[in-house]
Amino acid sequence: DKFVASSLKHYVGYGFPFTGRDRTTALIPENVLREYHLPQFKAAVDAGARTVMVNSAEINGVPGHINKYLLTDVLKNEFGFDGFIVSDWEDIIKLVTQWKVAKDEKEATMMAINAGIDMSMVPYKLSFTENLIALVKEKKVSMTRIDDAVRRILRVKFELGLFENPMPNPSVKQNFGKPEYVQASLEAARESLVLLKNESNALPLAKNKKVLVTGPTADSLISLNNGWTWVWQGSEKSLYPTNKLTIQQAIKAKLGERNVKFVQGTELIQPPGTTAINTTPTMFDREVDVDKAVSEAKNSDVVVLCLGEGSYTETPGNLTDLTLSETQLKFAEKIIATGKPVVLVMVEGRPRIINRIADKVSGILLALNPSNEGGRAIADVLFGDYNPNGKLPFTYPRHPHNYLTYDHKLFEVEETSFGNVATNPQFNFGHGLSYTTFEYSDLKLSSKSIPMTGEVTVSFKVTNTGKRAGKETSILYLRDEVATLSPPGKRVKRFAKISLNAGESKTLTFKLNKDDFSFIGANNKPTVEAGDFTVMVGNLKDTFTLK
16 A cells, blocks of 8 residues: 655756756756656656656746646656646746746646646645636636546545545554664665775774864754755754764764863854855854864864754755855864864765865765764764765765766866866765775676677676775766767666675676667667777776677
8 A cells, every 4th residue: 555655856857957056947958858857757757656846947948837848748648647746836926926938827827737737836825726717717728637637636645545544543653763763764874974085094083092073063963964854944953853963972972071072163053033044155154162173183183073064955055156165164274284183074965165175184074964863873984883885976076166977078087178177076976985995806798799679798796805894886887989979988877785794705797788778869769879888897897889
């Protein structure tokens, strides 16, 4: 039986705006939409997703809420989606006030419903209902469209059993907050942490060292959780649980109060009376006791410097520059200037730029909002009670306004003529260190010559060559060497996470087929072309030919 209906959001192209800001214009050719943005929605629909929320922005001048081609022709008809489509907050009204494609709310309602919207999310007004009734009476919205929307909404409600028992059984309250759920959250937090730098094996830290923990995210559950958690912006400190450990509390719990000092240094602040974050990040940082932190650093063996962000989500989280605030960078430079080893813990929801300090610290641990158990997880990794195994899920930029995805064209990271300086990320997609080492060997292809509709089997061996057990995520990439649309340098085709004891080896085997060899061509359809393909995993590569 189904008890929960998932909602896919935001359909589609929400993550690819032209300016990089939230809910704004996107310019996306259809072949790019079909190559990069639609496949994940298709996969989720095939997996049983029952509702879809629409992108508040526009693509190529057409607001998402009136894009009949994407809503009806593609999602409902081509993908076979038989759940319902819901608007985002007041986005039918915004067709008038923001996008200027309708003269009034009534016309906007007609355009949106006829495009394929099934439900309007405006909980405080009845104008949508009044307008829709009038539009049906005027035959500007057909009863066929109304019946279709109603069937879709009722179908999902029937599937969820809401007509049999609309309220949950009171006994299900006993299923909340079970100890095993806390453990699952802790494990997820541990696996999400990415060790980006570990110079001269500075980590893990010895537990008998004198440790200073400092920085604006060191004593903050808000930073560990961020938006869409306890409230919309995640900003209400009073709502957070009192029995969960911040980073500094978790380190003290592990090492004892005597060996650990906590000094705030700087803090992140929320302006009084607001839940939004300003576009100027320095307004949300202030020095508290920087001199005390520097003095304490001089008396410590190592400094755990916790920087990053407070809470934000959606448009209130817009930034004009991803560079970490000047307040935090200056504080970090003062701590680094003491000459003591510094381990940087970045607690954030996006890659804030740290090129000024990244090369001057001994270690860097990335914590992408790891939840209420994040403090414990971070302490476990820093002091070696858990072997980190996270891999970077994006390319971490070194400079503002110089961003790159992992599947870039090959020349983007090469010095070319006319002063085209190569893009040099701070850390590459898929990067992530461990306290053990892994070696890749024995890459084998089942054939070096493959028919156009055939498949190739790829196998390789992974060996834990270090002294402790660990997990490794093996990522298999494929490159089409020559194509009629300029090919990316590599694309992920398969991956697997495996656990290996010290000295243990495992052989992984994957099969690649015509779907893996294809790309969306200029005709907006999957295209497979003959030619050479290179398989890459770890430091190994081999080539086969499609004929």
